[in-house]
Amino acid sequence: MTAHVPEQTVRTTCPYCGVGCGVLATPDGQGGAGIAGDPQHPANLGRLCSKGSALGETLSLENRLLHPQVDGVRQSWESALGTVAGGLRKVAENHGPEAIAFYLSGQLLTEDYYVANKLAKGFIGTPHVDTNSRLCMSSAVAAHRRAFGSDTVPGCYEDLDEADLIVLTGSNAAWCHPILFRRMVDARARRGTKLVVIDPRKTQTGEEADLHLGIRPGSDTALFSGLLVHLADANALDARYVAEHTAGFEAAIDRARLIVPDRAAVSRLTGLSEAEIGAFYDLFTRTQRVVTAFSMGVNQSAQGTDKGNAIINCHLATGRIGRPGMGPFSLTGQPNAMGGREVGGLANMLAAHMHFAPEEVDRVRRFWSAPNIITGEGMKAVALFEAIQRGKIKALWVMGTNPLVSMPRADMIKEAIAKLDLYVVSEVMADSDTARATGRRTVLLPALAWGEKDGTVTNSERRISRQRRFLKAPGEARPDWAVLADVGRRLGHGHAFSFTSAAAVFRQHASLSAFENNGTRDFDLGALADISDAAYETNAPVQWPLPKRGGSKARLFADGRFYTFDRRARFVAVQAPALAQAVSPERPLVLNTGRVRDHWHTMTRTGKSHRLSAHRAVPFVEVHPDDAARFGLTDGGLAAVSTEHGSAELEVMLTAGVAPGSLFMPMHWSDATASKARVGALVRGIPDPVSGQPELKATPAAVAAVAYRARGYLLSRAMVASPPGWWWARAAVAGGWGLHFATQEGSREVALLMRGLFQGCELAEYADHARGRYRCAVYDGSRLVACLAYAPGEARPDWEAAKALFALDAPETPERRALLSGRTAAATGPVVCACHGVGLDVINAAIAGGAHSVEAVGAACKAGTNCGSCIPEIRKLLPDALARSAA
Numbered sequence: 001m002t003a004h005v006p007e008q009t010v011r012t013t014c015p016y017c018g019v020g021c022g023v024l025a026t027p028d029g030q031g032g033a034g035i036a037g038d039p040q041h042p043a044n045l046g047r048l049c050s051k052g053s054a055l056g057e058t059l060s061l062e063n064r065l066l067h068p069q070v071d072g073v074r075q076s077w078e079s080a081l082g083t084v085a086g087g088l089r090k091v092a093e094n095h096g097p098e099a100i101a102f103y104l105s106g107q108l109l110t111e112d113y114y115v116a117n118k119l120a121k122g123f124i125g126t127p128h129v130d131t132n133s134r135l136c137m138s139s140a141v142a143a144h145r146r147a148f149g150s151d152t153v154p155g156c157y158e159d160l161d162e163a164d165l166i167v168l169t170g171s172n173a174a175w176c177h178p179i180l181f182r183r184m185v186d187a188r189a190r191r192g193t194k195l196v197v198i199d200p201r202k203t204q205t206g207e208e209a210d211l212h213l214g215i216r217p218g219s220d221t222a223l224f225s226g227l228l229v230h231l232a233d234a235n236a237l238d239a240r241y242v243a244e245h246t247a248g249f250e251a252a253i254d255r256a257r258l259i260v261p262d263r264a265a266v267s268r269l270t271g272l273s274e275a276e277i278g279a280f281y282d283l284f285t286r287t288q289r290v291v292t293a294f295s296m297g298v299n300q301s302a303q304g305t306d307k308g309n310a311i312i313n314c315h316l317a318t319g320r321i322g323r324p325g326m327g328p329f330s331l332t333g334q335p336n337a338m339g340g341r342e343v344g345g346l347a348n349m350l351a352a353h354m355h356f357a358p359e360e361v362d363r364v365r366r367f368w369s370a371p372n373i374i375t376g377e378g379m380k381a382v383a384l385f386e387a388i389q390r391g392k393i394k395a396l397w398v399m400g401t402n403p404l405v406s407m408p409r410a411d412m413i414k415e416a417i418a419k420l421d422l423y424v425v426s427e428v429m430a431d432s433d434t435a436r437a438t439g440r441r442t443v444l445l446p447a448l449a450w451g452e453k454d455g456t457v458t459n460s461e462r463r464i465s466r467q468r469r470f471l472k473a474p475g476e477a478r479p480d481w482a483v484l485a486d487v488g489r490r491l492g493h494g495h496a497f498s499f500t501s502a503a504a505v506f507r508q509h510a511s512l513s514a515f516e517n518n519g520t521r522d523f524d525l526g527a528l529a530d531i532s533d534a535a536y537e538t539n540a541p542v543q544w545p546l547p548k549r550g551g552s553k554a555r556l557f558a559d560g561r562f563y564t565f566d567r568r569a570r571f572v573a574v575q576a577p578a579l580a581q582a583v584s585p586e587r588p589l590v591l592n593t594g595r596v597r598d599h600w601h602t603m604t605r606t607g608k609s610h611r612l613s614a615h616r617a618v619p620f621v622e623v624h625p626d627d628a629a630r631f632g633l634t635d636g637g638l639a640a641v642s643t644e645h646g647s648a649e650l651e652v653m654l655t656a657g658v659a660p661g662s663l664f665m666p667m668h669w670s671d672a673t674a675s676k677a678r679v680g681a682l683v684r685g686i687p688d689p690v691s692g693q694p695e696l697k698a699t700p701a702a703v704a705a706v707a708y709r710a711r712g713y714l715l716s717r718a719m720v721a722s723p724p725g726w727w728w729a730r731a732a733v734a735g736g737w738g739l740h741f742a743t744q745e746g747s748r749e750v751a752l753l754m755r756g757l758f759q760g761c762e763l764a765e766y767a768d769h770a771r772g773r774y775r776c777a778v779y780d781g782s783r784l785v786a787c788l789a790y791a792p793g794e795a796r797p798d799w800e801a802a803k804a805l806f807a808l809d810a811p812e813t814p815e816r817r818a819l820l821s822g823r824t825a826a827a828t829g830p831v832v833c834a835c836h837g838v839g840l841d842v843i844n845a846a847i848a849g850g851a852h853s854v855e856a857v858g859a860a861c862k863a864g865t866n867c868g869s870c871i872p873e874i875r876k877l878l879p880d881a882l883a884r885s886a887a
């Protein structure tokens with residue numbers, strides 16, 4: 001493919017999910033850029049999902065952190081880094097280096113991560129370096145290490161193209177790995193690949209499946225133990241493979257039989273019917289080319305490591321690993337989750353896939369010439385923040401993550417941070433919840449963002465791609481690696497931190513991976529150890545291992561040799577599922593949490609895009625209609641969800657997609673974007689005993705309706721803070737910001753408030769105070785600067801039409817009237833297609849008008865014709881709308 005690429009276009013990599021799509025960015029010279037998929041990148045071959053396509057809308061400098069600050073006061077870098085280095089030195093002197101901790105992120109570039117890890121573990125001498133990857137894939141890492149002796153993802157994306165059966169468990173790939181999911185759907189069209197989705201919720205991914213297994217939360221080990229038993233009983237084992245390349249089969253199968261002696265036991269534990277279980281087991285048994293891909297429903301569990309091993313056991317038992325179209329496949333979440341593992345960013349790793357065997361510690365010590373090298377594991381995220389709370393840790397440096405939102409028991413995290421003697425945050429945004437928290441001394445360090453910095457990331461299939469700079473550095477922001485190196489020099493380690501470029505850091509990282517390796521470690525980038533600056537600049541995406549001699553490998557373990565001492569893989573005897581969710585009469589429901597299609601995590605970046613904010617504009621909780629009836633909830637009304645640890649107020653979304661007894665809440669809203677919707681505050685987070693990854697998908701919870709007098713929205717050009725005591729949620733809209741609110745105030749008070757807020761502007765008002773109704777439009781000359789609607793009751797007024805008028809800037813008279821009357825012709829319904837802004841009503845109208853396929857809908861109204869992320873939703877609408885129009 002040699003499509004014309006303009007000269008100023010830069011090849012880079014999407015900063016969102018672990019699919020790792022290639023992006024072509026063409027700067028517009030004014031701080032923005034045109035964005036397109038890179039047809040040459042093997043992960044996406046030119047495609048981008050809704051989030052990737054909207055990257056250009058997230059580049060504004062609004063709310064960016066652009067200058068260093070100490071205790072809220074702007075400082076020079078010199079002074080701020082003096083405070084950091086001085087503070088670290090003081091804590092180390094008074095309390096020992098182990099009183100210092102780093103909390104890093106799978107969104108840092110490998111180069112940033114490498115320098116942070118080296119500084120902390122080699123030179124400051126603290127083992128307490130953990131990362132948000134603890135919350136993300138540390139159970140997959142632990143399962144890999146138990147089974148393979150190394151943290152190796154054996155397969156590659158082509159295996160998804162070549163599989164005949166893809167089992168997705170604990171993964172909503174249609175929304176969370178959309179471009180990979182499209183490859184799976186393509187495989188189905190091309191070769192009839194079957195798709196089995198295992199998830200207590202019926203997500204968009206489940207909607208697309210040939211078989212959806214709505215298992216009871218946490219029961220994956222029972223299902224896969226049952227599968228192992230079935231494979232044995234059906235004579236479907238690869239006995240030769242098991243004998244020659246593995247160990248521990250007997251113990252594993254004995255345990256599996258103990259957990260699930262028969263099909264009825266599987267049914268009892270998983271809540272599935274024996275027919276459903278039989279259908280899955282038969283499919284798995286008779287299909288040779290099977291990929292079992294897993295994600296957070298497996299990892300974010302108090303039993304996540306066992307879940308991973310229960311899956312891997314079935315692949316080892318059938319020898320379905322390391323060959324085309326088959327294997328267990330951990331889908332990594334963050335763009336550089338894999339890179340973090342490579343540098344050793346987790347508290348139980350040292351560096352370059354080495355751990356704490358004495359010879360490994362010695363090897364890294366010699367390579368780094370590190371005087372203070374640590375000799376054992378540090379505390380993992382949950383324990384680490386508990387130690388801060390107990391006063392054991394005195395200094396914390398947070399980089400590239402927003403733990404006040406994303407950590408379990410997040411209210412405790414806030415209290416803990418307040419106790420720190422030194423709290424350092426490296427951030428791109430000034431208003432993240434974590435950047436707004438304070439310790440006794442707080443230092444904010446501005447980081448360069450995507451598009452402004454250079455480095456590498458590694459995706460789910462071990463492919464290293466370059467992120468390249470295409471924008472000028474704004475304000476005083478700097479690359480994270482350079483700031484860390486600066487602090488290393490200030491602490492007296494000039495020789496070890498003399499890096500002058502990202503390329504120089506990368507070379508050292510690659511050299512360490514190859515140092516005294518000789519094939520003993522899976523992670524080896526020897527071929528890149530001497531890469532020149534020029535080659536680093538132009539390097540094409542490449543998969544590891546990449547040893548000095550011998551090329552890159554798409555798949556590992558093809559020879560049946562693993563990284564254990566006897567080169568055999570290990571079966572693991574897993575524990576019975578821990579299903580006691582401890583629901584009680586006070587908290588009778590199980591709260592599941594996760595993601596939506598168009599937002600990324602705590603929304604610091606996707607929250608800037610009005611297209612991405614349109615799909616789900618308010619924080620919500622999914623409730624089954626039976627539970628809604630039981631607890632007196634209505635669709636679209638507000639409800640309080642509470643757990644032992646905290647509470648939130650959210651809009652109720654009724655759906656049969658969640659099972660009765662379960663709730664689902666997205667993780668995206670923070671104190672910066674909603675009054676009370678931080679997921680982390682509610683979640684219990686019991687850690688898995690092996691990996692330390694906290695359970696984020698099953699917390700006992702209660703739900704109750706919350707009544708406000710009225711609801712409404714405010715659209716404004718500049719951000720307006722909600723008055724205290726109101727329920728609110730903010731979303732970007734075309735031309736400004738939108739606020740959905742609920743309040744106990746009456747319409748008269750709200751009218752007064754608007755007049756006060758917009759003094760000096762002209763207010764056009766419609767008021768019917770007797771019926772508690774109020775609307776107003778605020779003009780500055782001919783320019784519409786704000787508009788508000790307020791109506792009694794619990795239904796959220798639809799703002800789609802007002803949003804369309806607001807986007808116009810200076811509306812004409814008919815539109816001005818429409819704003820006040822609330823009657824507008826062009827109702828479109830909630831947005832389904834983010835790329836073209838096509839609403840539900842428009843799509844339903846197209847279907848009613850004869851568009852009876854996804855393609856026909858696209859031809860009629862453009863929905864689904866750009867990135868395709870909404871195609872599963874459109875497909876779901878087809879039968880519904882057709883049935884309705886037939887009725």
Ligand SMILES: Nc1nc2c(c(=O)[nH]1)N[C@H]1C(S)=C(S)[C@@H](COP(=O)(O)OP(=O)(O)OC[C@H]3O[C@@H](n4cnc5c(=O)[nH]c(N)nc54)[C@H](O)[C@@H]3O)O[C@H]1N2
Pocket residue numbers: 017018136169170171172173175176177198199200201203216217218219220295296297298301332333334592593594595596597598599600601697
């Ligand atoms: N749009 C979008 N995409 C993203 C991200 C984002 O923020 N937004 N984040 C990225 C990151 S970092 C990650 S980690 C990935 C996460 O990607 P996914 O893991 O696909 O996403 P989640 O929504 O967290 O959880 C997946 C599913 O696990 C199910 N689940 C819950 N409990 C169980 C259980 O006991 N067993 C099983 N089998 N399933 C269960 C949930 O119902 C949920 O549908 O997404 C990445 N991609």
Ligand SMILES: Nc1nc2c(c(=O)[nH]1)N[C@H]1C(S)=C(S)[C@@H](COP(=O)(O)OP(=O)(O)OC[C@H]3O[C@@H](n4cnc5c(=O)[nH]c(N)nc54)[C@H](O)[C@@H]3O)O[C@H]1N2
Pocket residue numbers: 105106107108132133135136137296300333334399400401402403405406407408426427428429432447448449450480593594595600601602603604605667679680683696
């Ligand atoms: N309840 C619940 N909690 C969860 C999850 C869940 O499913 N349920 N999922 C968990 C998972 S899998 C994950 S991965 C985490 C994600 O949770 P977080 O990591 O907390 O989420 P982000 O919003 O991605 O935070 C990244 C931060 O880094 C900043 N940033 C962006 N680029 C840079 C940079 O180059 N340098 C620096 N220094 N900063 C930068 C962003 O502005 C943002 O504030 O959440 C976890 N928490």
Ligand code: SF4
Pocket residue numbers: 014015016017018019020021044047048049050051052053177178179180
């Ligand atoms: S699938 Fe979407 S979010 Fe993930 S890397 Fe590709 S474009 Fe980015």
Ligand SMILES: [Mo]
Pocket residue numbers: 135136137333334
């Ligand atoms: Mo993640």
